[in-house]
Amino acid sequence: MTRWTPDPTFYPSPSAAASAPAEELAYVAAFDRSAQQPDAIAVIDTAPDSGTYGKVVGWTSLPHTGDELHHFGWNACSSALCPTAPHPHVERRYLIVPGLRSSRLYVLDTKDDPRAPKLVKEIPASELAAKADYSRPHTIHCGPDGIYISALGAGSGDGGPGGIAVLDHTTFDVRGQWEADRGDQVLAYDFWWHLTRDVLVSSEWGTPSMIENGIDPALLLGRQYGHRVHFWDLAKRTLVQTVDLGDQYQMTLELRPAHDPTKEYGFLGVVISVEDLSASVWVWHRSSGEFAVTKIIDIPAEPAAAADLPPALQPFEAVPPLVTDIDLSVDDKYLYVSCWGTGELKRYDVTDPFHPVEAGSIHLGGIVRRTAHPSFPDEPLAGGPQMVEVSRDGKRVYVTNSLYGSWDDQFYPDGVGAWLAKIDNDDFTLDPRFFPHGDEFRGLRVHQTRLQGGDASSDSYCFP
Amino acid sequence: MTWAALIALGAFHGLNPAMGWLFAVARGMQERSRRVLLLSLPPIAGGHLASVAIVAAVVSATASVVAANVVGIVGGAILVVFGLWRLLSERHFRWAGMRLSHPQLAAWSFLMSSAHGAGLMLLPVLTTAAVAGHHHMGAAQPSVAAFGGLAAAGVHTLAMFAVMGACALLVYEFVGVNVLRRAWFNMDKVWAGVMVGAGALTIALTA
Numbered sequence: 001m002t003r004w005t006p007d008p009t010f011y012p013s014p015s016a017a018a019s020a021p022a023e024e025l026a027y028v029a030a031f032d033r034s035a036q037q038p039d040a041i042a043v044i045d046t047a048p049d050s051g052t053y054g055k056v057v058g059w060t061s062l063p064h065t066g067d068e069l070h071h072f073g074w075n076a077c078s079s080a081l082c083p084t085a086p087h088p089h090v091e092r093r094y095l096i097v098p099g100l101r102s103s104r105l106y107v108l109d110t111k112d113d114p115r116a117p118k119l120v121k122e123i124p125a126s127e128l129a130a131k132a133d134y135s136r137p138h139t140i141h142c143g144p145d146g147i148y149i150s151a152l153g154a155g156s157g158d159g160g161p162g163g164i165a166v167l168d169h170t171t172f173d174v175r176g177q178w179e180a181d182r183g184d185q186v187l188a189y190d191f192w193w194h195l196t197r198d199v200l201v202s203s204e205w206g207t208p209s210m211i212e213n214g215i216d217p218a219l220l221l222g223r224q225y226g227h228r229v230h231f232w233d234l235a236k237r238t239l240v241q242t243v244d245l246g247d248q249y250q251m252t253l254e255l256r257p258a259h260d261p262t263k264e265y266g267f268l269g270v271v272i273s274v275e276d277l278s279a280s281v282w283v284w285h286r287s288s289g290e291f292a293v294t295k296i297i298d299i300p301a302e303p304a305a306a307a308d309l310p311p312a313l314q315p316f317e318a319v320p321p322l323v324t325d326i327d328l329s330v331d332d333k334y335l336y337v338s339c340w341g342t343g344e345l346k347r348y349d350v351t352d353p354f355h356p357v358e359a360g361s362i363h364l365g366g367i368v369r370r371t372a373h374p375s376f377p378d379e380p381l382a383g384g385p386q387m388v389e390v391s392r393d394g395k396r397v398y399v400t401n402s403l404y405g406s407w408d409d410q411f412y413p414d415g416v417g418a419w420l421a422k423i424d425n426d427d428f429t430l431d432p433r434f435f436p437h438g439d440e441f442r443g444l445r446v447h448q449t450r451l452q453g454g455d456a457s458s459d460s461y462c463f464p
Numbered sequence: 465m466t467w468a469a470l471i472a473l474g475a476f477h478g479l480n481p482a483m484g485w486l487f488a489v490a491r492g493m494q495e496r497s498r499r500v501l502l503l504s505l506p507p508i509a510g511g512h513l514a515s516v517a518i519v520a521a522v523v524s525a526t527a528s529v530v531a532a533n534v535v536g537i538v539g540g541a542i543l544v545v546f547g548l549w550r551l552l553s554e555r556h557f558r559w560a561g562m563r564l565s566h567p568q569l570a571a572w573s574f575l576m577s578s579a580h581g582a583g584l585m586l587l588p589v590l591t592t593a594a595v596a597g598h599h600h601m602g603a604a605q606p607s608v609a610a611f612g613g614l615a616a617a618g619v620h621t622l623a624m625f626a627v628m629g630a631c632a633l634l635v636y637e638f639v640g641v642n643v644l645r646r647a648w649f650n651m652d653k654v655w656a657g658v659m660v661g662a663g664a665l666t667i668a669l670t671a
Contacts, residue, residue: 002554002650002652002653003650004649004650004653005645005646005648005649005650006644006645006648008645010645011642011645012641012642012644012645013641013642016642016645081641081644082490082562083481083482083486083487083489083490083562084487084559084560084561084562084572085556085557085558085559085560086481086482086486086556087556087557088644088648089648089650089652089653090554090556143560144559144560145558145559145560146558169556170554170555170556195562196490196494196562196563197562197563198560198561198562198563234560234561235560235561235562235563236561237560261494262493262494262496462490462562463489463490463493463641464493464494464496
């Protein structure tokens with residue numbers, strides 16, 4: 001049922017959203033790499049004065065095995081206030097949860113008991129394939145006219161093209177393929193938009209056959225993974241412009257547009273350069289009508305002894321930083337950059353997006369370093385800061401440590417473990433009281449975090 | 465009485481953020497320009513006028529060949545059904561683009577008004593006026609029917625335009641969009657309820 005007044009978690013502008021109350025719960029996607037146990041959405045208590053602060057307080061197991069939960073998102077968000085098709089009286093209550101490996105989509109209802117999300121709908125892979133001709137669903141964004149989901153693969157087989165499917169806002173039925181004209185776009189990964197500019201931006205990883213059995217060194221050195229960014233007309237659903245970063249820049253992943261709707265720039269993370277194993281962050285911006293994409297941050301690889309490296313990296317005698325996720329605070333001030341290989345979370349002040357200033361660094365895990373959490377100094381950590389989520393007020397940052405099942409196994413062959421750390425942004429330090437890890441996640445690995453009420457990567461705004 | 469009803473319904477439509485004033489505010493804020501806001505209002509009103517005028521024209525045309533009370537009863541029934549559908553359905557208007565030219569903005573407003581049945585809501589006024597016209601042919605007092613459906617749509621839209629403009633300027637200049645979080649009462653539910661009521665009233669007045 002619809003509400004009489006707008007959902008209180010919807011904000012017309014990013015500045016209003018920054019005044020939102022602190023989240024009391026976090027939802028985390030957890031998956032079993034061995035596909036023996038069902039994957040789950042874990043619920044973590046984030047209220048500092050609660051007796052169970054930093055503990056797993058809820059656990060919703062899914063009915064199948066082998067889904068590989070990864071990213072997920074809300075049914076509705078602040079874009080419901082956008083004026084062309086406003087519907088702010090719907091509720092933000094359903095989590096749309098894709099299985100990246102199974103191509104199944106789950107809908108979980110968080111309303112009745114936010115600590116025990118309830119499964120209310122299951123969309124089989126066959127429906128996504130039949131209606132949208134896609135598989136391997138990935139990123140979820142709540143759009144003005146429906147729920148948008150990116151997908152890495154075509155409906156049948158393990159190839160492309162990947163793209164975007166749209167789900168109905170209320171029934172969650174697959175409405176169909178989003179693209180009216182995709183041009184030569186084949187690879188897909190992330191997407192987001194500048195709603196008030198009618199621009200959708202999409203990035204490239206690889207097709208299912210290129211990623212599901214692990215990173216393929218031949219494809220990587222052959223520069224076959226994605227290295228382009230696509231700019232689309234959001235209203236006409238057509239490809240307008242493609243920018244190629246150069247094929248040495250392999251895997252253009254996370255896209256973080258400015259939240260301020262009068263701005264038309266955003267940040268893009270690139271996993272690795274095959275020339276020197278460095279990672280990079282780029283900014284896209286409009287310049288005399290056309291989009292341009294400019295490199296603003298280079299993070300070099302770190303030399304390492306071959307004996308300390310997993311087999312795949314031994315010939316290089318270096319650890320690549322592997323920037324696998326980035327996140328932008330709601331006020332567009334700070335960009336957080338995950339270096340999953342070197343085990344570091346970097347914070348940059350991007351008030352001037354073309355001239356980022358490094359403003360903090362935290363080490364946790366890492367292929368060589370294995371930095372422990374200060375509260376558990378005797379437990380060297382595997383994995384590194386990977387998925388980053390920032391609270392709406394920008395005061396708290398959450399990081400989990402798994403990248404993607406088969407890739408975890410290559411870079412952390414002795415086991416990646418499972419941990420969720422929290423960073424207080426004021427002094428950019430780890431919260432000693434918050435570190436659910438290990439057995440608390442029941443043998444599952446953890447990927448994306450979503451915060452109750454919304455977070456820095458869940459909502460889009462139509463008013464400055 | 466009928467004029468007052470037309471104006472009141474115009475004000476009601478103008479007040480609804482979904483009918484256009486919020487879009488005008490967004491366009492103004494996007495360009496940081498009050499002028500952009502003001503220039504957005506006429507196309508929105510124009511689209512609304514077209515949507516309402518079509519219903520008015522159909523009522524007038526039908527009323528001249530069919531007994532007026534039949535028009536009223538059928539129209540009222542349509543209104544009740546449409547209102548109930550709006551009340552029970554949770555589907556919302558779908559539209560993805562925001563950068564619209566003025567003709568596109570008018571088209572958006574036309575579709576938005578039509579999808580919400582803005583013109584249908586005037587049925588009680590239009591049909592009772594048609595009945596009055598039949599009954600008092602040549603009477604001295606001017607009725608809505610004497611001016612035709614188009615005039616009724618025009619008066620209605622003027623009222624809508626005035627209220628929409630006032631809301632847009634008030635929010636843009638003084639109040640700020642954050643007021644929406646508390647003050648945006650679920651117009652769709654009220655709207656649908658008004659439709660069902662208006663349909664029943666039409667049937668009652670014309671039968």
